[in-house]
Amino acid sequence: MAGTAVLGRLTWKAAKVVDVVVETRHVKTITFDVPDWPGHRAGQHVDIRLTAEDGYQAERSYSIASAPDGSRLGLIVVRIDDGEVSPYLTDELRPGDQIELRGPIGGYFVWEPAQGGPLLLVAGGSGIAPLMAMIRLRAAAKSDAQTRLLFSARSWDDIIYREELDRLNGGGLRVVNVLTDRQPPGWTGYARRVDAEMLAEVGPSPSERPRVYVCGPTPFVEAVAEALVRLGHDPRAIKTERFGPTGG
Amino acid sequence: MDAGMLDGNAVAGLLQEVFAVEVTTATGTCAACGAAGAMGATHVYRGAGFVMRCPHCDNPLVKIVRGDDRLWIDLSGMRTLEVAV
Numbered sequence: 001m002a003g004t005a006v007l008g009r010l011t012w013k014a015a016k017v018v019d020v021v022v023e024t025r026h027v028k029t030i031t032f033d034v035p036d037w038p039g040h041r042a043g044q045h046v047d048i049r050l051t052a053e054d055g056y057q058a059e060r061s062y063s064i065a066s067a068p069d070g071s072r073l074g075l076i077v078v079r080i081d082d083g084e085v086s087p088y089l090t091d092e093l094r095p096g097d098q099i100e101l102r103g104p105i106g107g108y109f110v111w112e113p114a115q116g117g118p119l120l121l122v123a124g125g126s127g128i129a130p131l132m133a134m135i136r137l138r139a140a141a142k143s144d145a146q147t148r149l150l151f152s153a154r155s156w157d158d159i160i161y162r163e164e165l166d167r168l169n170g171g172g173l174r175v176v177n178v179l180t181d182r183q184p185p186g187w188t189g190y191a192r193r194v195d196a197e198m199l200a201e202v203g204p205s206p207s208e209r210p211r212v213y214v215c216g217p218t219p220f221v222e223a224v225a226e227a228l229v230r231l232g233h234d235p236r237a238i239k240t241e242r243f244g245p246t247g248g
Numbered sequence: 249m250d251a252g253m254l255d256g257n258a259v260a261g262l263l264q265e266v267f268a269v270e271v272t273t274a275t276g277t278c279a280a281c282g283a284a285g286a287m288g289a290t291h292v293y294r295g296a297g298f299v300m301r302c303p304h305c306d307n308p309l310v311k312i313v314r315g316d317d318r319l320w321i322d323l324s325g326m327r328t329l330e331v332a333v
Contacts, residue, residue, distance in 0.1 A: 108288025
């Protein structure tokens with residue numbers, strides 16, 4: 001995408017909240033409308049800036065979870081109880097409210113339908129956000145890229161976008177859930193942290209040369225990336241997005 | 249492993265404040281070990297500022313510190329930055 005590299009400097013824009021949806025106990029999807037939004041690519045993120053009355057500013061990055069859709073974009077926000085930014089976003093924002101936002105940002109952790117597959121997407125918790133944008137774009141573009149999503153969550157109720165992923169599952173997309181902490185009665189799926197054995201079972205194998213995208217908390221991404229390299233995947237084909245310790 | 253480690257992506261917005269290009273897809277070559285790779289694949293650590301380290305040898309490629317009205321960017325750990333135009 002050489003021709004898209006020149007973007008001009010980033011500037012802050014006013015974004016209007018159009019929708020707030022409760023996803024799980026701690027997670028909401030907030031959809032914004034941004035006039036003059038240049039459009040985004042699946043996997044990109046935005047920065048959000050809050051300014052207090054005394055001028056103090058706090059910035060956070062959020063991956064875009066929605067497929068490209070005109071001037072609209074949806075973000076997953078996890079409420080961090082002692083966070084500076086997320087409690088405001090999840091508890092206070094209502095449709096019609098405005099905040100400052102800039103983006104779209106990044107070009108490295110990005111998938112385009114033209115790149116094709118096979119794809120291996122590995123998400124830990126809210127790390128599903130940029131991968132969800134890819135899955136939604138894949139569906140919208142009617143891409144036939146063979147795609148596997150390995151999605152690790154604490155419990156059944158913590159699976160963000162569970163119903164939508166259920167609906168999209170099938171055809172060229174295979175969704176595999178991992179429940180690390182609690183499992184519902186009768187659960188026959190994975191009930192441990194993602195490891196090399198699990199990645200080998202889910203595939204694709206290194207010989208199929210999948211494009212791999214891993215997103216989640218830093219220790220999760222670290223463990224998954226290391227296991228993938230150990231299985232023989234090309235390190236250059238593994239793209240990672242680490243959340244780090246979110247100050248939320 | 250440092251639980252605070254991030255990826256080059258984490259500073260993409262910061263760098264795009266000053267550079268009119270998307271830096272994470274640019275290729276940087278490490279001045280220490282000579283490895284070349286996407287800036288998005290660097291390991292990023294946050295402290296008083298940001299340090300982008302070579303994922304192969306850990307050499308600091310780029311250091312970024314923000315002052316009140318300026319960004320200070322040290323590129324001494326990098327031999328070249330190749331940008332698609």
